[in-house]
Amino acid sequence: MFKLLLKTRFQMFFASMTQGKKGKNRTTGGKIGMTILFAFLGLYVTFAMAALFISMNLALAGTENEFFPLALALLITLTLTLFGSIFPTKTQIFDSKDNELLISMPIPPKYIFISRLVFLLIINYLLESIVLVPAIICFAIFTGFTLMGFIFTLLVFILVPFLTLSVSSLLAWLISLIASKIKNKTFVTVFLFAIFFGAYMFGAGMIGSFSESDIVTVDLSGFKNAPVIGWGARAMTYGEAVPFLLFLLCCIAPAILAYLLLNRSFIKILTTKKGSVRVKYKEKNEKVSGMFMTLVKKEMKRFATSSAYILNEGMGILMVIIFTIMICVTVVPIKQDIIDTGMDFILPLIGFGVVAFGSSMIMISAPSISLEDKNLWILQSLPVHPHSVLLAKVCCHIIISLPACIVSCIILGVALGLSVLDTAAIIIATSALVVFGAYFGMFLGLCFPKFDWQNENVALKQGFAIFGAMFGGMIWCSLMVGVALLMSFISFALGALIVTLINGAACFGIHTYFHRGGERRFALLKQ
Amino acid sequence: MIDIRNLTKTYGQKKAVDNLTLHIGAGEMYAFIGHNGAGKTTTIKSICGLLDFDEGAIYVDGVSIKDNPIECKRKIAYLPDNPDLYDFMSGIKYLNFIANIFGVSREDRFERIKKYGEMFDITKDLGQPISSYSHGMKQKLAIISALIHEPKVLIMDEPFVGLDPKATFLLKEEMKRICDNGGAIFFSTHVLDVAEKICDKLAIIKNGKLIRSGSMDEIKGDESLESVFLELEDTNV
Numbered sequence: 001m002f003k004l005l006l007k008t009r010f011q012m013f014f015a016s017m018t019q020g021k022k023g024k025n026r027t028t029g030g031k032i033g034m035t036i037l038f039a040f041l042g043l044y045v046t047f048a049m050a051a052l053f054i055s056m057n058l059a060l061a062g063t064e065n066e067f068f069p070l071a072l073a074l075l076i077t078l079t080l081t082l083f084g085s086i087f088p089t090k091t092q093i094f095d096s097k098d099n100e101l102l103i104s105m106p107i108p109p110k111y112i113f114i115s116r117l118v119f120l121l122i123i124n125y126l127l128e129s130i131v132l133v134p135a136i137i138c139f140a141i142f143t144g145f146t147l148m149g150f151i152f153t154l155l156v157f158i159l160v161p162f163l164t165l166s167v168s169s170l171l172a173w174l175i176s177l178i179a180s181k182i183k184n185k186t187f188v189t190v191f192l193f194a195i196f197f198g199a200y201m202f203g204a205g206m207i208g209s210f211s212e213s214d215i216v217t218v219d220l221s222g223f224k225n226a227p228v229i230g231w232g233a234r235a236m237t238y239g240e241a242v243p244f245l246l247f248l249l250c251c252i253a254p255a256i257l258a259y260l261l262l263n264r265s266f267i268k269i270l271t272t273k274k275g276s277v278r279v280k281y282k283e284k285n286e287k288v289s290g291m292f293m294t295l296v297k298k299e300m301k302r303f304a305t306s307s308a309y310i311l312n313e314g315m316g317i318l319m320v321i322i323f324t325i326m327i328c329v330t331v332v333p334i335k336q337d338i339i340d341t342g343m344d345f346i347l348p349l350i351g352f353g354v355v356a357f358g359s360s361m362i363m364i365s366a367p368s369i370s371l372e373d374k375n376l377w378i379l380q381s382l383p384v385h386p387h388s389v390l391l392a393k394v395c396c397h398i399i400i401s402l403p404a405c406i407v408s409c410i411i412l413g414v415a416l417g418l419s420v421l422d423t424a425a426i427i428i429a430t431s432a433l434v435v436f437g438a439y440f441g442m443f444l445g446l447c448f449p450k451f452d453w454q455n456e457n458v459a460l461k462q463g464f465a466i467f468g469a470m471f472g473g474m475i476w477c478s479l480m481v482g483v484a485l486l487m488s489f490i491s492f493a494l495g496a497l498i499v500t501l502i503n504g505a506a507c508f509g510i511h512t513y514f515h516r517g518g519e520r521r522f523a524l525l526k527q
Numbered sequence: 528m529i530d531i532r533n534l535t536k537t538y539g540q541k542k543a544v545d546n547l548t549l550h551i552g553a554g555e556m557y558a559f560i561g562h563n564g565a566g567k568t569t570t571i572k573s574i575c576g577l578l579d580f581d582e583g584a585i586y587v588d589g590v591s592i593k594d595n596p597i598e599c600k601r602k603i604a605y606l607p608d609n610p611d612l613y614d615f616m617s618g619i620k621y622l623n624f625i626a627n628i629f630g631v632s633r634e635d636r637f638e639r640i641k642k643y644g645e646m647f648d649i650t651k652d653l654g655q656p657i658s659s660y661s662h663g664m665k666q667k668l669a670i671i672s673a674l675i676h677e678p679k680v681l682i683m684d685e686p687f688v689g690l691d692p693k694a695t696f697l698l699k700e701e702m703k704r705i706c707d708n709g710g711a712i713f714f715s716t717h718v719l720d721v722a723e724k725i726c727d728k729l730a731i732i733k734n735g736k737l738i739r740s741g742s743m744d745e746i747k748g749d750e751s752l753e754s755v756f757l758e759l760e761d762t763n764v
Contacts, residue, residue, distance in 0.1 A: 278655065279617065279654035279655055279656075280651075280654055281618075281619060281650065281651060281652070281653040281654030281655075282654070283637075283640075283641060283650075284637075285633050285634075285637050286619065286623045286626075286633070286636065286637070286640075287623075288626075288627065288632070288633050288636075289627045290627070291627065291628055291630070293627075294624055294627035294628055295628075298613070298616075298624055301615055301616060301620070302613075302615055305615040306615065374611035375611055375612065375613055377577060377605075377607055377611070378612070378613070380576070380577050381575050381576065381577055381600065381603075381605045382600060382625075382628050382629075383597045383598070383599075383600035383601040383628065383629070384597070384628060385597060523576075523579070523596075524579055527578060527579060
């Protein structure tokens with residue numbers, strides 16, 4: 001029975017990868033394409049890691065810091081697996097679609113719970129392999145293991161996913177518990193995600209600083225005694241037993257605690273009706289809005305009530321803010337040097353480039369048609385023009401993303417000491433790019449909707465509309481920055497004007513399409 | 528009120544609806560019955576402008592659904608068999624959404640929400656998100672949203688599925704009221720007793736073809752609707 005449960009989890013996992021539109025299996029070409037894509041991504045990250053660890057081992061082999069590449073590998077692995085598994089763990093264990101079906105069957109709940117854990121554990125091993133395997137191989141080639149060190153390395157490899165899974169399970173349980181007690185679940189989820197994302201960015205920043213700085217001259221001895229990563233690295237490098245036992249304790253104790261706690265409460269969590277705060281209806285004259293504003297408000301509500309929507313498609317807004325802060329921290333202090341070298345024409349370009357690049361990651365409009373799915377009949381049966389529906393979705397994208405972009409442009413304009421004209425040019429060109437991003441995402445969403453989802457995350461993360469909006473947006477953004485760069489030799493304001501005109505023309509083209517072929521396409525969706 | 532002329536809709540090789548002609552006049556309550564997959568939902572969705580059709584024409588109050596779908600939809604209220612509503616809205620927000628789209632005045636919507644909310648015993652739940660509603664509550668909310676703009680034409684696909692007996696009774700009463708006020712109702716159902724008791728006219732569809740239509744008396748005579756239906760189902764079409 002346990003094997004069957006585990007097999008079912010993998011079947012569901014692979015089905016989500018191999019199924020195409022309307023639940024049909026992908027064509028052979030599609031399967032090959034997906035395999036190549038995943039293989040490419042996996043190999044790309046693995047080789048990037050290998051390059052990092054080769055350079056580190058070459059620099060540190062034989063020194064007293066030779067443990068450091070393995071400590072860094074453990075830090076990256078823990079960050080990657082922990083960050084990457086909190087929300088999947090929550091989905092797999094507490095919010096899985098087949099929970100009700102399985103607990104209605106004569107299956108011991110323990111089997112259901114353990115099968116979920118084993119599945120997650122295997123996923124964690126795969127993620128761990130991407131980082132730790134190249135790190136171990138590089139260490140073996142350039143530095144070399146002792147016998148005990150090699151044995152401990154294998155054991156550390158086996159133990160790490162237990163630690164991350166137990167911590168992510170406990171955090172997921174905590175999130176589920178908090179979410180079930182409060183009214184505004186979306187806010188809490190987004191807030192918690194922002195904390196994890198902040199921690200991840202901090203970790204990524206630390207890793208970046210290590211690889212960039214001259215690690216030979218930096219004192220890394222503090223890492224030797226760092227909990228978990230230091231102990232693990234020492235056990236792997238020198239074959240020391242005491243640090244290994246401490247590492248073992250750190251991995252096994254939370255795993256046992258998580259298992260005991262969650263196994264006991266698993267069935268209770270699933271069968272307890274989640275107490276939501278009841279909203280009392282008060283009779284009152286409701287506010288009357290026009291048709292278009294009603295559609296826009298509906299889109300805004302859809303966005304604001306889904307943490308997955310906010311986190312996946314609104315992430316660009318956060319990136320715009322982060323990039324702005326980064327420029328203020330890194331470029332503003334050397335602003336005078338840039339001016340002194342006669343490169344001051346590049347300053348408005350930097351301001352435009354970072355905000356434009358961040359805004360290209362905002363994809364609110366792209367999945368909005370896919371998200372209609374079962375509700376599509378409502379809009380199709382109402383007396384509204386399809387182009388109004390499409391424009392309302394575009395407007396929602398613009399209303400949500402434009403304020404952050406404009407504020408960032410103003411901050412950068414002031415921080416970089418730009419003229420009023422250049423600041424205004426950045427604002428206008430960036431706004432034009434945001435509007436284009438909204439139209440372009442909507443265009444892709446309309447042409448390539450994804451209606452075969454059970455979980456809205458599929459509509460938000462997969463499909464050509466999402467990939468097209470993301471990569472297409474980035475390529476387009478790069479082109480626009482290129483145009484602005486070329487024109488900067490004459491005048492940045494002129495470059496911004498050309499960028500605005502190009503984007504305006506592209507938006508006009510898509511807008512016209514929405515009024516013609518787009519109307520027909522929307523009316524025929526799901527037929 | 529609804530004029531369907533030679534409607535034909537094909538899915539691949541299969542003709543879901545084959546040359547169907549039907550007229551539903553003002554004040555008429557028309558039941559549409561047939562086996563599963565006979566073409567009822569396809570016909571209903573075609574009338575509401577949810578499905579494009581290959582041949583024929585459909586007019587709602589004299590307006591072609593193909594040529595002027597928006598004008599047609601202003602006159603229609605459509606109730607699907609499984610109303611998937613916006614889960615992210617509360618009941619009252621959804622009703623306001625529909626009222627805004629149809630341009631219902633502030634006073635009228637307040638009055639109607641109060642009236643239908645109390646009638647279907649859903650007022651106290653209107654502040655709750657739709658995601659917390661049961662199937663029956665969603666059905667009631669969908670019915671209220673269909674009635675909130677006082678439609679001339681009410682088109683429903685299996686409207687009684689999931690409703691409790693009291694709500695079923697109230698819906699039937701409301702349907703009669705709409706017809707008495709000159710509206711037209713066209714609905715599909717598998718509950719033959721309901722069709723027999725409340726409808727003026729009836730259409731039976733089999734394998735996409737209309738095999739019988741007319742007044743209830745013309746079709747069933749002295750027999751029960753059930754026996755007539757089963758008899759017709761056994762004939763080869």
